[in-house]
Amino acid sequence: MYRAGVSGITPKVPTSAEKLEAAARRALMRRPGGRRAWAYVYGGAGSGVTMSGNRDALDRRQLVPRVLRSTDRRDLSTEVLGQRLPAPVLVAPIGAAGLVRRDADVHIGRAAAERGLPYILSSQGSSPMESTADAMKDGPRWFQLYWSRDEQLVDSFISRAEDIGAGALVVTLDTTTLGWRPWDLDLGSLPFTRGVGIAQYTSDPRFSEMVAERVAQDAGAASGTQSDSVKVTPKAVQTLFEMARNHPGGLRRNLSAPETRAAVQTFLDTFSNPALNWDHIATLRDRTRLPVVLKGVLHPEDAQRAFDMGVDAVMVSNHGGRQVDGSIGTLDALVRIRAAVGPEPTLLFDSGIRNGTDVVKAMACGADAVTIGRPHIYGLAIAGQQGVGEVLDNLLAEIDLTMSLCGASSWDEVDASLLA
Incomplete structure (x- = not known):
């Protein structure tokens, strides 16, 4: 970067977390629907205490x-679930990224x-997993599963994840x-009501x-009215247009086709499963050959129970x-959790990573890898794509630099002894 700066070339994507966030907000606010997109991407629960x-x-x-410590030769690579990675970094699943x-x-x-x-491809992806996998060619991919109320749909998602060569199944619990x-x-805004993030x-x-x-049920309803009425307003018409644009097929057909709205309604009715419990997790060994990662675990007893059941990894995350x-x-x-389960089980760290120093700290605290x-x-x-790549490059460069300056040449040398 410094050499490029001699010629007046500066990074397109800011290298500091604060400036990166501000630049993204400005970029989104210039676009139609930018306020909704920023609210969904940036916003947290309640007053933001957990984010802080x-x-x-x-x-x-x-x-x-x-x-x-002679750190002129450094190796950032590591192994996670039998897969060799160039660095202990995975790209986290983000639902409804099509807003951006x-x-x-x-x-x-x-x-x-x-x-x-x-x-980690999201269940709430804005492109079918097959299309994303094709674009990635031989690049490693995992699949994140939201457990639907419909068990056949769960099985279908798992089967498709296996078919695209997913390296693991990440089940979100929280x-x-x-x-x-x-x-x-x-803002009264949920992207899925506009058909964003339901491409899977x-x-x-x-x-x-x-x-x-x-559709058949609605067609057969008495009096010919739709089963779920919506007050007709200019905003409702705009929402219908967005549904049609985001639904597979042509815009003109989708505007009049009953499947467009029925797809959104069906998704909203089946998306999450409040009845999800340990019995569901116990069925996974008979449903997939993929390594299973449970995402959203925060309590040591839950982590220990997961490993006792034979789960392959736990992702410590508060979403x-x-x-x-x-x-x-x-x-x-x-x-x-690391203190409770011991040194062997695989623990992944999610939520809060903003720079390379954060990654080194998480690894020193017992993580086997992190997600961004x-x-x-x-x-x-x-x-x-260029922006995503630059963020990842900056993160990897700062990890490498921080390791070197802390006297570590590999992850074997990064542990609690590096922390105050």
């Missing part, structure tokens, strides 16, 4: 660099693949219902059957502070 707690837990930890840029998942997937980093999110609530569903054969059943306001910061939770969420979406907002 995630940062506080990271900022409270201080690194104690060692010197004269069309074909968002393809942009993100390509950027991750170019760097050999796994992209979103059996959406959290209290004032940023979205105050509208491309699924089982979901198509469910939509057809609903980026978007679900429970006042929840424990994830790094504090990681420390407690909002920052890569900010890069997407600023410059699409």
Whole structure:
């Protein structure tokens, strides 16, 4: 970067977390629907205490660099679930990323693949998983599952994830219902009601059957009225237009086709499963050959129970502070869980990572790898695939630099002894 600066070339994507966030906000606010997009991407649960707690837990930890350690040769690579990664970084699943840029998942997937980093495809993706996987070519990918009320749909998603070569199945546990999110609530905005973030569903054969059943049911309803009435307003008409634009097929047909609205209604009725419990998790060994990761675990007893059941990894996460306001910061939770389960089980860290120093701190606290969420979406907002790539490059460069300056040449040398 410094050499390029001699010629007056500066980064397109800011290198500091604060400037990155501000630049992404400006970029989104210039676009139609930008306020809704920013609210969904940036906003957290309640008053934002958990979001702040995630940062506080990271900022409270201080690194104690060692010197004269000969770190001229460094190796950032590591192994997670039998997969060799160039660095302990995975690109987190972000639902409804299509709010930020069309074909968002393809942009993100390509950027991750170019760097050999796994992209965790979201159930709430804005492109079918098959399209994203094709765009990633041989790039590593995992799949994140929201457990639907319809068990056949769960099986269909799992089967499709296996078919696209997913390296693991990440089951999200903390979103059996959406959290209290004032940023979205105050705008009356949920992207899925506009058909954004439901591409995995509208491309699924089982979901198509469910939509057809609903259309038939509505067609047979008494008096010829639709089963779910919506007050006709200019905003409602705009929402219908957005549904039609986001639904597979042509815009003109979608505007009049009953499947367009039925797909959104079916999704809203089946998206999350408040009845999800340990019995559901116990069925996974008979349903998939993929390694299973449970995402959203914060309590040590839950982590231990998961490993006792044979789960392959636990992702310590509070959903980026978007679900429970006042929840424990994830790094504090990681420390407690690592102490409870011991050194061997695989623990992934999610929620709060903003820079390379954060990654080193998380690894020193017992993580085997981390995921990066909002920052890569900010890069997407600023410059699409290039923006995502620059965010990832900056993160990897800062990890490498921080390791070197702390006297570590590999992750074997990063542990609690580097923390104050």
